[in-house]
Amino acid sequence: MGSQWGQDKTYLRAKNEGFRSRAAYKLMEIQTKFGIIRRDDNIVDLGAAPGSWLQIERTLTDARIIGIDLNPIAELDGIETIEGDINDPAVVEMVKEKLEVVNIVLCDASPKLSGHKSYDQARIIDLNEQALRFACKVLKPGGNFAVKSFQGSDFPEFYAKCKLNFYAVKTCMTKSTRKGSTELYIVAKNFIGPAVP
Numbered sequence: 001m002g003s004q005w006g007q008d009k010t011y012l013r014a015k016n017e018g019f020r021s022r023a024a025y026k027l028m029e030i031q032t033k034f035g036i037i038r039r040d041d042n043i044v045d046l047g048a049a050p051g052s053w054l055q056i057e058r059t060l061t062d063a064r065i066i067g068i069d070l071n072p073i074a075e076l077d078g079i080e081t082i083e084g085d086i087n088d089p090a091v092v093e094m095v096k097e098k099l100e101v102v103n104i105v106l107c108d109a110s111p112k113l114s115g116h117k118s119y120d121q122a123r124i125i126d127l128n129e130q131a132l133r134f135a136c137k138v139l140k141p142g143g144n145f146a147v148k149s150f151q152g153s154d155f156p157e158f159y160a161k162c163k164l165n166f167y168a169v170k171t172c173m174t175k176s177t178r179k180g181s182t183e184l185y186i187v188a189k190n191f192i193g194p195a196v197p
């Protein structure tokens with residue numbers, strides 16, 4: 001963890017407070033600003049490893065939480081996990097079998113970056129599209145969705161797609177994002193449903 005993120009203040013704070021990554025503070029900030037999660041909400045978390053968002057989610061809802069990742073997620077009390085690809089229809093089916101109602105879909109997934117800006121931007125937007133499709137397949141009308149994205153030439157089109165599917169859509173740059181990063185979150189509330197492709 002240290003080598004990947006650098007031992008900056010946020011990393012050290014996360015370590016001291018028992019969170020699995022510094023990303024914990026991003027979800028806290030999103031929740032404080034937008035109040036997307038309520039106490040009885042079932043949550044599906046896409047790209048959830050190592051699991052700091054799951055730790056925060058556990059404090060925000062008393063209902064069920066499913067974390068999905070390509071990598072295994074080390075056990076967390078009261079959290080169900082699926083090791084798989086969010087683009088795999090079988091994973092969507094597994095979620096539907098486990099949860100009758102999904103109120104919230106969160107996605108902090110990122111692909112492995114190559115360092116080539118335009119190639120990486122395209123892969124990130126592709127992952128964003130996969131997350132949106134996933135959300136539209138499982139969310140109940142009125143549900144909420146938040147997804148990590150990055151500013152770039154493909155961003156406006158993806159943002160517009162979110163606006164077609166949710167009544168209220170905003171962007172949010174969190175304070176714990178590293179300086180100079182183009183990372184931002186789309187927070188989309190009140191799923192219209194059914195999905196617009």
Ligand SMILES: C[S@@+](CC[C@H](N)C(=O)[O-])C[C@H]1O[C@@H](n2cnc3c(N)ncnc32)[C@H](O)[C@@H]1O
Pocket residue numbers: 020021023024046047048049050051052053054068069070071084085086087108109110111127
């Ligand atoms: C920044 S980490 C998520 C951190 C997490 N929110 C936390 O708080 O611990 C991004 C994760 O996205 C996952 N990921 C990327 N593409 C994925 C895919 N297609 N399906 C599932 N997980 C994916 C990666 O394996 C990685 O664990």
